[in-house]
Amino acid sequence: MSDLRPVFYVSDGTGITAETIGHSLLTQFANVRFATDRIPFVDTLDKAQAAAAKIREAGAQAGWRPVVVNSCVDPALNAVLAESGALMLDVFAPFIEPLERELGMQRQSQVGRAHGMVDFESYHRRINAMNYALAHDDGVSMDYSEADLILVGVSRAGKTPTCVYLALHHGVRAANYPLTEEDLDSDRLPARLRPFRNKIFGLTIDPVRLQQIRQERRPNSRYAQLDTCKREVAQAEALLRTEGIQTLSTTHASIEEISSRVLEVLGINREMY
Amino acid sequence: MSDLRPVFYVSDGTGITAETIGHSLLTQFANVRFATDRIPFVDTLDKAQAAAAKIREAGAQAGWRPVVVNSCVDPALNAVLAESGALMLDVFAPFIEPLERELGMQRQSQVGRAHGMVDFESYHRRINAMNYALAHDDGVSMDYSEADLILVGVSRAGKTPTCVYLALHHGVRAANYPLTEEDLDSDRLPARLRPFRNKIFGLTIDPVRLQQIRQERRPNSRYAQLDTCKREVAQAEALLRTEGIQTLSTTHASIEEISSRVLEVLGINREMY
Numbered sequence: 001m002s003d004l005r006p007v008f009y010v011s012d013g014t015g016i017t018a019e020t021i022g023h024s025l026l027t028q029f030a031n032v033r034f035a036t037d038r039i040p041f042v043d044t045l046d047k048a049q050a051a052a053a054k055i056r057e058a059g060a061q062a063g064w065r066p067v068v069v070n071s072c073v074d075p076a077l078n079a080v081l082a083e084s085g086a087l088m089l090d091v092f093a094p095f096i097e098p099l100e101r102e103l104g105m106q107r108q109s110q111v112g113r114a115h116g117m118v119d120f121e122s123y124h125r126r127i128n129a130m131n132y133a134l135a136h137d138d139g140v141s142m143d144y145s146e147a148d149l150i151l152v153g154v155s156r157a158g159k160t161p162t163c164v165y166l167a168l169h170h171g172v173r174a175a176n177y178p179l180t181e182e183d184l185d186s187d188r189l190p191a192r193l194r195p196f197r198n199k200i201f202g203l204t205i206d207p208v209r210l211q212q213i214r215q216e217r218r219p220n221s222r223y224a225q226l227d228t229c230k231r232e233v234a235q236a237e238a239l240l241r242t243e244g245i246q247t248l249s250t251t252h253a254s255i256e257e258i259s260s261r262v263l264e265v266l267g268i269n270r271e272m273y
Numbered sequence: 274m275s276d277l278r279p280v281f282y283v284s285d286g287t288g289i290t291a292e293t294i295g296h297s298l299l300t301q302f303a304n305v306r307f308a309t310d311r312i313p314f315v316d317t318l319d320k321a322q323a324a325a326a327k328i329r330e331a332g333a334q335a336g337w338r339p340v341v342v343n344s345c346v347d348p349a350l351n352a353v354l355a356e357s358g359a360l361m362l363d364v365f366a367p368f369i370e371p372l373e374r375e376l377g378m379q380r381q382s383q384v385g386r387a388h389g390m391v392d393f394e395s396y397h398r399r400i401n402a403m404n405y406a407l408a409h410d411d412g413v414s415m416d417y418s419e420a421d422l423i424l425v426g427v428s429r430a431g432k433t434p435t436c437v438y439l440a441l442h443h444g445v446r447a448a449n450y451p452l453t454e455e456d457l458d459s460d461r462l463p464a465r466l467r468p469f470r471n472k473i474f475g476l477t478i479d480p481v482r483l484q485q486i487r488q489e490r491r492p493n494s495r496y497a498q499l500d501t502c503k504r505e506v507a508q509a510e511a512l513l514r515t516e517g518i519q520t521l522s523t524t525h526a527s528i529e530e531i532s533s534r535v536l537e538v539l540g541i542n543r544e545m546y
Binding site (some may be wrong): 030 | 278286287288289290292293294296297298301302303304309310311313314338340344346360362364365366367369370371372375376378380381396399400403407410433434437438441455527528529530532533534537542544545
């Protein structure tokens with residue numbers, strides 16, 4: 001008997017919804033070790049049969065009944081999947097009936113809809129936002145008038161991943177301005193950023209953690225010295241405080257948490273992709 | 274009465290799980306118009322009371338009972354939220370009991386766990402993968418030996434967003450090689466890519482769609498002419514076929530779908546962040 005419990009995320013689309021909720025559920029059982037696998041694009045009876053066989057086999061090998069977190073919409077496919085003998089957790093089933101009652105109508109089942117390209121316009125916005133983030137990374141561009149928000153902080157405080165995440169998942173045009181030595185010495189925001197104060201958000205980080213990150217990036221450089229990191233962070237925090245800019249420490253925050261906080265503080269309400 | 278039904282994604286963490294499943298549910302009611310809002314980081318009774326007041330108010334204004342898709346774990350917080358009078362859809366509740374029975378243990382509730390920084394090592398992998406994607410974008414770097422996969426295709430076929438998505442959400446080191454005119458004329462993969470054939474995946478795109486994308490990028494350039502796009506796509510598809518490389522058209526696929534297919538075809542099984 002394996003010590004790993006087999007878990008499958010099965011979907012008629014990408015499987016992202018199933019995996020997101022499944023992952024959240026599994027984190028609530030921290031003492032159990034799971035072996036997770038995804039089976040996406042299960043949109044025919046043949047594929048459902050193949051998936052059921054794979055799940056059954058994994059259960060036999062592991063000596064544990066598998067858990068299936070399933071987001072397939074078609075009842076015929078679900079019936080085939082259930083033949084695997086796994087514990088079936090259908091991520092939509094418990095919510096559809098109360099929603100139908102509340103809205104006074106039946107759902108229209110459609111396969112693989114949530115993460116498909118439903119809305120071309122919003123998809124386009126998302127790609128453009130991503131191109132914007134990559135083009136306005138590290139202060140190269142001078143024009144911030146089109147930015148929805150501007151992240152400001154010292155180099156390697158977490159600005160770039162956050163900008164890319166905000167673009168990808170919220171279609172937000174997020175620019176990124178790394179504070180230079182000159183900015184830090186002057187103790188003021190650079191003049192070209194001042195007109196956009198209401199869309200600026202500061203990121204800071206613990207100097208020791210910053211030192212580790214920079215050390216990996218440019219080993220044994222002045223840039224990566226702890227003294228440099230301490231001085232830059234202290235100056236940046238003073239500057240952001242002087243300018244009255246809301247600031248978050250990224251030291252113990254995930255990209256998702258940082259992004260969620262930034263949107264909340266700046267009052268930007270965009271649907272998530 | 275507004276024609277928009279108020280929907281709130283409420284969470285003790287980022288709200289990503291609640292919004293992901295909520296969005297999937299709402300897409301199954303395409304005829305209803307919803308006004309969605311998220312209330313993240315509801316981790317105290319005060320915040321729960323403020324959230325409940327906001328939800329109640331939105332319902333009164335809209336003339337519709339709000340729908341709350343909720344991922345708070347703490348029953349005390351949930352009781353306060355329920356006082357809003359909204360239809361409460363708790364994304365975990367239906368699955369916890371069957372999972373507890375199956376696993377023979379109780380869950381350990383922990384607030385905001387799923388998208389927090391639980392596992393430092395895997396978080397690190399993710400950030401490094403993202404740096405890798407940005408550094409290995411558009412064929413600038415010459416060394417693909419560290420890549421988990423390499424996306425190949427003509428310029429603007431969708432390689433960059435896919436690489437960034439794979440890095441952010443799967444910690445996969447995804448490099449990106451745009452086929453040059455020289456490559457396309459030679460009808461072979463460039464020599465430096467050939468050793469890595471088993472980790473190469475091709476992206477292609479409808480030439481008319483490609484023309485639109487390029488036109489937005491560099492208006493009225495030779496690069497954006499339909500003739501150029503048609504020729505490049507035909508040559509790229511021929512080259513990929515000759516080299517026996519699996520290829521997907523991105524024309525009607527979302528970034529999530531492309532990423533999911535690439536991982537499936539290359540047999541890369543990484544947990545999703």
